Amino acid sequence: MPDNPSVQVVHSIPGRFRVKSRVFTNPALDPDYVTAFIAALPAVFQVRMNTGSGSIVVEHDPGADVRDEIMIRLKNLPNEAFLPEAPRGSGPDLFEVGTRTFAAAITPFLPRSLQGPFSWALSIPTLMNGAETLVTEGLKVEVLDASVRLMSLARKNYFVGNAVGAMLSMAAYLEESSTRQANDLLKNLLRPQADRLRVERDGAEVLIDSDQAMVGDIVICGPGEMIPVDGLVISGEASVNACSITGESSPVHARPGIEVLSGGIIEEGRLRVEALNVGKETSMARIGKFLEKSLRTQSGHQRWSNTLADRLVPLTFGIGLGVYALTGSAARAASVLAVDYSCAIKLATPVAVRTAMYHAGQNGVLLKGAQALEALGSVDTLIFDKTGTLTHGLLELTDILPLEDFTEDEVLALAAGAEEHYGHPVARAVLKAAREKNLSLPPISQVDFIVAHGVSAYVDDKRVLVGSRHFIEEDEGISCTQVDGKADLLQDEGKTLLYMALEGRLVALMALRDTLRSEAGDTLKALKASGFNHLVMLSGDQPRPVHAVADQLKELDEVHAGLKPEDKARIVARLKEEGRKVAFVGDGVNDSPALLSADVGICMSEGADLARDAAQVILMKDDLKGLVLARSIARDTARVLHNSLWSAVGINSTLLVLAGTGRISTLTSAALHNASTIGILAYAAMNKGEQDALQS
Template sequence: MENIPREAYLPEVDRTASVTLPSVLSQAGAALASPFLPEPVKAPLSMALGLPTMLEGAGTLLNEGVKVAVLDAAAVGFSLARGDYATANAIVAMLGLGEYLEQWTEQKSDDLLKNLLRPQVETVWVERDAREVSIPFTELGVGDIVICGAGELMPVDGVVTDGEAALNQSSITGESLPVHVRPGDSVLSGTVVEDGRLKIAARSVGAETSMARMGRFLENSLRTKSVSQTRSDELADKLVPVTFGLGLGLFALTRDVRRAASVLTVDYSCAIKVAAPVAVKSGMYAAGHCGVLLKGGQALDNLARIDTVVFDKTGTLTKGDLKVTDLIPLNGMDGEELLALAAGAEEHYSHPVARAVVAEAKSRGLELPPISQVDFIVAHGVSAFVEGERVLVGSRHFLEDDEHVDCFAAVKLGRELRSQGKSLLYVAREGLLVGVIAMRDELRPEAVEAMGLLKERGISKIVMLTGDHRDTANAIAESLGCIDELHWEQRPEDKAAIVNRLKKDGHFLAFAGDGVNDAPALISADVGICMPGGADLAREAAQVVLLEDNLKALAVARDIATQNEKVLKRSFQAAVGINSAVLLMASAGLLSPVASAFLHNASTLGILGYAAASGGRVPKSQEFIRSKRQTEEVA
């Protein structure tokens, strides 16, 4: 695991167990034996067993006020004061057992969540000078050709360059069926080659791999609390003085030490405080196995509350893989010359439009002209000099409004192409429009169904943002069918402004995107959602990262979030209801201190079990994704 960055394993808050199994067993043995011990032994033994509880209670009272430890100390102290050593010892034993089991349950939920991580390898096989050599993982670099055979763990994120194989992606997506990959397919670190052999061109290594990122996200999530957890904790703390006051009040009125001790053994906060993190972590684990990585409980909390989802079009609702469809040369330029000119200017620009143009030029074997003085204008285009002549490549708005290039010759043709859902790239040289390049970005095959699934799950408003022209945007929105609000020709800063405006209008919203220019909107939204192939900045800014390249994973995440909300609510209701009933019976003198402590601890453990089991249940909606993947495999 040493190749995962150190920050992925920063120590958590209070990782040392305060109660160990040997101490619990010794307390239980002493409690069982105390009725049969002689009086000279029974008293000092009971004082020794109860002293740590009473000292902790005294310290808590002085430093923090009336908390759970004060109740426990008072219950034990009352029993010792009246000489009921068997009861005092039984209370200490049950307190220890309850605390140990609570620690064990919470640790199990942490370990369950961490099981999403898989260990890194120490050495890897790479291709060097037409030979296969083994090198330390730490020496691996971007661009290296990594070789993985059957049974081996994928150590990098990359693209298959040669070979075919069946990959087990269960550690990433939760899918138990192997996925067939071939040249051109992307693969993630942490997957296992079940059958076949692959050569992979490494895109991300070491601390930048998906598994290392998951390590950082998950470890951070274990330290954070959601708003609902914090509120539950605050309410639980407020209920402690109520129990303490009731116990002391009963003693003052009745002088019945036994009844007061029975009341003081009942504590609302144990079940409330521990059940919430257990349910949240179990829900995060279930989400991880359904292809959704949540950065903390607040993301799960917010997903259950959203009523609006804002989608950036490119790379989110579409595949993000633009293809050149039409070349329209003007003013004496031929098609291939136009393409080479545009590709030369865009060659060093990382935007999807630039990549599409350059890829088309390379696929045709065109020689790109030498370029100088390249200037990238964000969300507009590129300005460059080719053989001393200024070349502009970008949107019509950029050329016509900003650079005053006459684009009238392409108006009619542009309108026709945009009505087909195509995006247009205008090219000018020395102030003269020399051509238009049309591109199309296909909708994701599951996009229409995913929009419908979100509507079924209570999302009342779906918004699409795009930098495309109005006609192109309308054509795509009509294809999707569920778009309630559409914004076109958007700049990066416009996206965040729209998100903030929707929030001011009272919407609780999620924003889904994948580009660097989406980061402001991802941060501004109540829930930022990044696609699997998102840019580094987008992945860091988002609270939710999809590991499965399927928009229907959003419906699964919504199901898990709403289910978790129900689990938290039911756990809270059970904790308050059961403990209130026990408290009333103890106040009426119907329960002994031992019986009261037993019922309290038993109910707490029952609620914890329910929170762990229900919070971690994978929803049936996961079948949306699995059925699609199985269909693709058969095809």
Template sequence: MTECRVVHELPGRLRIRCAGFHDPSFDPAYMEAVLKNISGVGRVRFNIGAGTVVVGYNPDNTCRKTILACLKSLPAEACHPMQKCHSLPDPVGTAAKAVFSLVTPALPRRLAGVFSWAMGLPVLVRGMETLLTGGVKVEVLDAAAVGFSLGQKQYFTANAIVALLALGEYLEQVSDVKTIGLLSSLLRPRVEQVRVQRDGAEIRLALTELRVGDRVVCGSGEMVSVDGRIMEGEASLDQSSITGESMPVHVQPGDEILSGSLIHEGRIILDARQVGPETRLARINRFLENSLRFKSHGQQQSERLADRLVPATLGMGLGMFLLTRDIRRAAAVLTVDFSCAIKLANPVATRTAMYSAAREGILLKGAQALYALARVDTMVFDKTGTLTRGALEVTDVVPETGISRNDLLALAAAAESHYAHPVARAVVAEAKSRGLALSPAGRVDFIVAHGVSAYVNGRRVLVGSRHFIEEDEGIDCSEVDRSAGTLRKNGKNLLYVARENRLLGVIALRDALRPEAVRVLRDLKAAGIRKIITLTGDHPATARAVAGQLPDLDEIRWDLKPEQKAAIVSDLQKQGHQVAFAGDGVNDAPALITADVGICMPGGADLARESAQVVLLKEDLNDLVAARKMAVQARKIIRTCFNASVGLNSLFLLLAGSGRIPPVLAAVLHNANTVGVLGYAAAAGMQRPVKKKGPGL
């Protein structure tokens, strides 16, 4: 238990002081996520210095008690010894340092000295700690510059350096908080409430209140929100996000299913096996924070170069003092620090690009994702739900003698009109698009995962698979073998229609290609992608039919299991390719993790969304092209910032070393250059690429 007490309270608002907040390993962002996942909690704001948190909530006793109980028993994950926690932005402290540096010349000399040493002491201490534990790095150079200026009683210079250092830290912290907050909100659970059987009654609960062992009820049109085993009922389940197959499957008691599946028809009761939504948002926040703090390869290179320049600058300053005995000239040299702009421009450009991308519906999880996406030369797509829409459409109506195409379609649509199956929806939609009148159907009998039996105009009509029509109902289907074989070779699924024990014909359906797919593949090639491959678990005929519609597709492979997809991605990497994989199902998770960049579609399964480094939040593949362009643009911005920083600072260093500018002017020029470079990185990163719309077929 942690000592906790309410220090101020208004209706719907609590200010709570907790001793645990002073723990150095306490992670306020993690705890903020935990609190926000309590039903009824809105705004959460921590003040670690005061050891308090302000929580806004719906003013009811249950919510208040839950908040207090949560804070009195802090979860172990909230205090992680290995977690490097960052301080929250302090605008007041940053502004105070800036104001004091500006008024320093107007203060009495002795008073200015006292305050300046107090203001510079933290920088000096941090520099000494860095020197003893990490060697000669930028903190040492900052401390040397401040120390030289204080030693020479150049208080304005010392305070200006301290204020600008504080401003740089503040901007980086604000960037962190804004980016994490936006990305966290975009990844909130998509299912907020579930239906549960408790004490013989069916009630609706928030997902956060679900417990292991609860009996969760799922009906037609609903998404399964938990992992569990079916206890009662049967259903036709769309598991395209799990298996990659576009056709629904039949599930029954005893079957285990994963969250993210969609129930097309039927009703099931699940025994919840995997829950834990109370920490879902917290885990997302922790992952995002870690990923944002994980430095990309390019950022690591910049920081290594910056660290190597620090000893050179420090050596030049000391050498200048030994040669000229002019401490003002030496201090001027020390105030010109290459590493500030070099180190800060990369994370600022990266975070700005991530924020801008998120506003466009493109979620980039960290600097490494952005860096890797800019270097990708090979794009690998899963087929179902990625290049295709995962929705069937009627392509052919093939009647037998004695019935027309429209009559066959109208008869099938009449029988299917009360059926919620995706095949039925496709048939009914096609009939309506042709303006066909549908006769009323009676005595409708759904045979899950097989077909439908109905009486239309007093005569029994059967619509379904060949197995249902021929084997279950004993109707000969051999007359359509030739046409059926041709349709299957073209990658189409077949629906057999019979009436009064006689086959009337077949209707062919196919998973429709996304209308923008052709243009997107062409634009990816134009954006520098050299090779595009599609992988699928579908049959060869279906795969070839899709490939035939995509002129920029270089290769397609079929009949693949999840581990085979990952192995293909791994083989491409061994050949020297930088690989991005785009998918949306649980079966895609191994390939998403294996690839240099994993990209998940908006309707993807939860496991796929968590495995991917890039998540598209809108059903538009054009966003993938936009993401690639943003990544390339961010890399160009970083290079421009690097060149500008090195070039201008070299000029300032030459002027300082020759004694042509005093320490104050050197500090102003150097810090103005740093702020200018960071401003350019932020402004340029907010520019949005133009996204092409339309199919472009």
């Protein structure tokens, strides 16, 4: 990368400006990375780059002060934006395609004296590209294209040469436009949200953009807010819903000295957190990794098809030379050279893959690269982390066991009255149950929320306590042994217990359970039908709630509970050693080792940032049916690629025979070849998966 590249604004109006720089014409520059690098900025709406002219057009919110930041980024592009080992170029645009088509159409009507110079001038870029390719890479498709043009010019068949050039330009444009469409969607899906956070600055709380946070900032997090940084709690206590981070369905207690990770939700309480890991550089590195996986990688099938295509080019060239040696006909040789297996074989794969990624993204499934798509179509074993994937990670009240002379409704009304203004997930479950029964809640006073323990309140001047056994028995000294037998039975069913006391005595035991996703059962059946022959559930929770969930899902073949993150990764490794191809579905930081070690890592929509980074597939909608859709698209893509390959081989082999035997002319040969290529591309571009059936 050049030092301090000159980037100049050449045109500007409110909300839109164009910049130019020689660095933008660098063949090693990755346009997709650069446009995403700028589009990731808040207030930027659209970025368009033209490497041919070395310019970038940026559209942004005219009321936002974002231009300086854009210019700083363009003048300091990271090394990841340059790929010297894989130069890229922008393909022909629609104007070029139209120009070449028009030039071919008018060629027969030009004076004969002008047709030659006109056609030679049009062919120079193709001829130079073919010569350069021959010297640097050997016999490739560019050499065939140049040979056909050269032979047509040598035979003074100028219309044929120019028509072939127009057809090649059209084929290249179709590939470029299809790829660009899919890439634009991916970049939009990866655009980060412009989050804001509260920090202490000079003794006061101020609201800033998340990318302005600095290491060492004191970040303030209150009820209902997401923790925006990785940091150390320096004061305050809170109950944190860390389901997406730890995989635990119950909230965790955060207090001074405890490290917290971004993504956790403050259910109750308030924290002052010293930021340890912040900055737009970390965010941009994550975006860069996403883009690198999504836009730069090739699947094994694509590498294989490229290798096959390259090997067939010398075959075509050799047949053309053989035909000329046997017949002495340059026309037949040119007809043979106009037929190239590699066009359809090479182009169909990226078009089908990008189109599949595009339609998957439109339907809420982000596939981070061609390898993820290919692997998803071939895996046979699917592993689920329980919490947040097969279950919602939300609690619902399932049992009320009143003591003394209380009724269930009386107990529920008392508990809901005490919990009414408590933001804890347990409180929400109790209130939801009371509302469903249309219960009138008693007036309360002197409410005291004890973080991560429970709530104390006065109802009709009587003290009501609702919370954990630890809170009721150890903190308040109220015995709970009288319900031990019932408590054990409820725990055996995988339920969380809630105790309630009134005026110093235990009056009720309640039970709650994490809710199974309504679509989980049908999704597992559909996944089995799609070819997964082994479904596994893993969890860090205790065995009782895990097996209670498993009892509701008859399609599971294997269940493990009480696991640490490294245990999950070991199970993935063991299944792979058995010869299985494994996909893992998770959403927490604790799932990252397993997501990385699986053949395909799949993250739920509300997954932690680290899990989203580690996964190759992200379900953008909070619905397991996205798995079925992703599997369908992956397998449908494999079928499309198989059909495209053998169609290309069959059609082009037939054309070679016809061209070699003189049955078709050079123009007809080129027209049929390019028509078949475009047809195969159109077939590949229609690859959408069986969406309608799955979404019904």
